[in-house]
Amino acid sequence: MEPLLLAAGLSFVAILVAIVRRRRYRSLDNIRGPPTPSWLHGHDVELTRQNEAGELDFQWMKEYGATWRIGGHLGTQQLMTADPKAMQHIFMKSGYNYGKRKDIQMITKMFLGPGIVAVEGEAHQRHRKIMNPAFSAPQLRTFLSLFQDIGLQMCEKLKPEITDDPDKTVFINKWLARTTLDIIGQAAFDYDYGGLSNTESRLLKAYSNLFIDTALHPSKWLILYRSLWHYLPDSLLHIVQYTPIKEHTRTRRTFQIVSGIGKELFSEKTKEVLSSGKTETHKDVMSILIKANSSENPKTQLAEDEMVAEMQTLTFAGHETTASTLSWMLYELSKHPDYQARMRAEIKAARQAMHARGDGRFSIEDLDSMTTVMNAIKETLRFHPIVYNLQRYALKDDVLPLSEPIISAIGEEIHAIPIKAGQWIVASLAGYNRLRSVWGEDADEWNPDRFLRIDPTKQTRVGVFGNLMTFSAGIRGCIGWRFSLIEMQALSAELLENFEFARPKEDYDIVRLPAGLMIPVVRGKLYELGSVMPLRVSVAQ
Numbered sequence: 390m391e392p393l394l395l396a397a398g399l400s401f402v403a404i405l406v407a408i409v410r411r412r413r414y415r416s417l418d419n420i421r422g423p424p425t426p427s428w429l430h431g432h433d434v435e436l437t438r439q440n441e442a443g444e445l446d447f448q449w450m451k452e453y454g455a456t457w458r459i460g461g462h463l464g465t466q467q468l469m470t471a472d473p474k475a476m477q478h479i480f481m482k483s484g485y486n487y488g489k490r491k492d493i494q495m496i497t498k499m500f501l502g503p504g505i506v507a508v509e510g511e512a513h514q515r516h517r518k519i520m521n522p523a524f525s526a527p528q529l530r531t532f533l534s535l536f537q538d539i540g541l542q543m544c545e546k547l548k549p550e551i552t553d554d555p556d557k558t559v560f561i562n563k564w565l566a567r568t569t570l571d572i573i574g575q576a577a578f579d580y581d582y583g584g585l586s587n588t589e590s591r592l593l594k595a596y597s598n599l600f601i602d603t604a605l606h607p608s609k610w611l612i613l614y615r616s617l618w619h620y621l622p623d624s625l626l627h628i629v630q631y632t633p634i635k636e637h638t639r640t641r642r643t644f645q646i647v648s649g650i651g652k653e654l655f656s657e658k659t660k661e662v663l664s665s666g667k668t669e670t671h672k673d674v675m676s677i678l679i680k681a682n683s684s685e686n687p688k689t690q691l692a693e694d695e696m697v698a699e700m701q702t703l704t705f706a707g708h709e710t711t712a713s714t715l716s717w718m719l720y721e722l723s724k725h726p727d728y729q730a731r732m733r734a735e736i737k738a739a740r741q742a743m744h745a746r747g748d749g750r751f752s753i754e755d756l757d758s759m760t761t762v763m764n765a766i767k768e769t770l771r772f773h774p775i776v777y778n779l780q781r782y783a784l785k786d787d788v789l790p791l792s793e794p795i796i797s798a799i800g801e802e803i804h805a806i807p808i809k810a811g812q813w814i815v816a817s818l819a820g821y822n823r824l825r826s827v828w829g830e831d832a833d834e835w836n837p838d839r840f841l842r843i844d845p846t847k848q849t850r851v852g853v854f855g856n857l858m859t860f861s862a863g864i865r866g867c868i869g870w871r872f873s874l875i876e877m878q879a880l881s882a883e884l885l886e887n888f889e890f891a892r893p894k895e896d897y898d899i900v901r902l903p904a905g906l907m908i909p910v911v912r913g914k915l916y917e918l919g920s921v922m923p924l925r926v927s928v929a930q
């Protein structure tokens with residue numbers, strides 16, 4: 390059958406199912422929210438076209454409080470919330486009752502294969518059980534010296550690029566992505582991806598501007614088409630990835646390159662680990678995974694394509710995320726030179742103390758004692774959450790508790806919202822991270838010192854770190870959050886001791902484009918420059 394005809398046929402089936410089910414989701418009439426601009430798309434188009442990620446969330450929060458209703462496809466309603474108790478309930482107290490939608494699962498599968506991020510329920514439990522040991526705190530401590538070595542390599546490579554021209558503008562996100570790619574390659578697979586050494590790296594090329602090409606400003610047709618996937622039976626769902634559109638072709642090309650590398654690595658690693666039996670010598674994440682998988686009951690073991698997908702997932706989730714967050718931190722520091730100077734002084738003092746006791750490298754304890762650095766990382770995670778929202782649907786009828794009551798359409802105060810099975814929910818991570826009730830009246834400013842005054846025991850407990858939702862929470866919370874944190878601490882120490890970061894001499898206006906992940910772009914230069922974070926970098930005095 391012609392692929393376009395097939396897409397049309399699948400859409401027709403899905404529209405029928407969606408219309409039949411639609412009535413059940415109109416249970417939020419009592420909740421206030423912005424008027425729906427279109428019966429066909431609800432607010433889905435506005436959300437993907439907003440000027441900056443989170444802009445609409447902040448606007449709606451001001452108007453309706455921490456929870457509100459928006460329109461979905463074909464006249465459906467979606468609940469959008471930034472409320473701490475609602476977040477806690479959805480992500481930390483309800484097990485798998487708020488699942489990932491099938492359309493989102495499918496898109497994830499197209500990028501990453503059938504790995505941990507794309508699966509649900511029992512299958513997810515199986516994946517997580519095999520992966521957890523590789524992300525334990527003691528295991529992650531062993532990676533610190535690797536993070537420091539690769540951080541130093543980055544500094545050594547960057548220095549000659551800037552010494553001749555003190556006003557040189559550097560796209561710092563590119564340098565950080567190359568660095569974090571090498572880190573994940575070595576830590577996860579004991580493999581050199583060539584990010585810093587090889588500008589022709591196959592993988593870097595495959596990932597370059599991936600989000601702009603596949604997720605930025607999708608057409609109205611594609612937005613609707615994808616949302617209807619949720620209603621397709623599994624037997625038809627897998628066909629949709631072959632719809633001949635440029636976003637899918639680009640995704641498939643990247644998938645083939647990354648999974649090709651993953652397969653080669655997996656087969657070499659499996660031979661190495663299982664034939665030598667010397668696990669002590671193999672401390673990379675993949676070796677631990679292969680060992681854990683081989684000692685599982687065969688019924689619960691991960692299959693080869695699932696293990697390869699795990700490698701793709703770690704490569705993808707483990708590098709751009711951390712690189713982006715660090716880029717936003719350096720951007721903020723370029724606007725806050727006084728805070729930057731305090732961080733540098735703290736790192737230098739810690740370095741002196743370290744030398745005085747006869748050590749050559751910072752320990753985890755040294756890094757943890759640098760509160761000025763840690764607070765800048767925390768504040769950046771709060772202010773610039775690169776995953777700015779998460780979409781879920783209710784598998785069962787439920788009642789969602791609120792810590793911030795809202796006013797209903799008829800003026801009553803609402804403390805809890807009845808939820809019908811099938812209801813779509815958007816958790817606004819960006820919105821929660823800006824709540825004044827949680828973060829103070831200056832929540833819309835980047836100010837790391839807020840963490841000196843906040844008492845976390847007085848907040849509703851959410852997230853995995855610092856009461857932030859940036860790494861999500863609960864059984865599906867980010868497995869790599871501690872990895873990322875140690876990596877950011879180690880790289881910040883190297884970078885800030887070696888370099889100063891300032892605004893570039895060109896008058897660049899940086900915006901946070903919503904492209905699945907939040908990406909930095911120079912306003913008006915998206916197609917010329919792609920995703921960039923330009924900063925003036927000079928050697929620190």
Ligand code: HEM
Nearest residue numbers: 505506706707710711714776859860861865867868869873
């Ligand atoms: C600043 C850095 C990072 C941020 C902000 C971040 C954020 C997130 C978020 C929000 C989720 C939940 C996604 C969802 O429910 O759909 C997630 C999941 C995940 N992250 Fe991260 N992440 C970061 C770094 C990392 C690193 C370094 C790794 C690996 C080394 C990693 C591996 C994963 C994996 C495997 C999952 C899926 C967990 C599951 O479904 O059980 N992440 N991350």
